Amino acid sequence: MLAGVSGARYRRRVSEQQHHEAPEGPDQQRLGREVGDFIRDLRRSAGVSLRQLAAKAGVSNPYLSQVERGLRKPSAEVLQQIAGALRVSTPVMYLRAGLLDAKDREGVLAAIAADPELTMAQKQSLSQIYETFRRENARSEPEPDREEQP
Template sequence: MAKGVVGKTVDNLGEYLKEQRTASKLSLRQLSEVAGVSNPYLSQIERGLRKPSADVLQQIAKALRISAEQLYIRAGILSPEDGLGGSVELAVLADPGLTERQKQSLLDVYASFLAINAAESGEGES
């Protein structure tokens, strides 16, 4: 069965979530109750069939008592190379006053600005 757009990053995320859930000695049903995420949806995330939103990842991280940032990196929302620069992304993702679509739009614009600046600084060095 082809996974299409969801891809390898979500597989890695699903495997990681399952490992963390197992290490926490929680069943899928228990984690879904604590995180406030439906059992079938959580199962699809673990199997790599769904890519969860930043809000859902935050709920899961809180329930598992792990870093939401780590989940964002595994989901491909943040880059591990961001280092301290990731604080902008984290601030956007943590803002409860924004919708998921608004958060993603802001992150896309921010990433495009970084890419433009990197390309311009690369041209000046030649």
């Protein structure tokens, strides 16, 4: 363990070091910058400092700074933590980060994220319920019926 670093802080640092560096391809670099800009804009609109958001999201200040500048690509878990700290729907954050595939972008999560009639809390709740149902269905999916031979 690092000298002078508590167990929880050490685990957080190690976890952050395991995240990927910003992706190499131009499209992925653009997505990294876009999600970083999006997070920075949301943070500033909320009147929250970088340090405050880092503390609320459970990540280090330098790591969050790198994410905002597009130098690091946060995991889905970190994006969820940041979304929660900013009170933004997780699917919105995932869409911005390019974590949802084309099917999902055009599907239910995208519709929830884009609905102006819903509050952020409602979007978050609906998204979580939807994902819970999808996971349940995937676990309990019956095997295809086998045709019986005469």
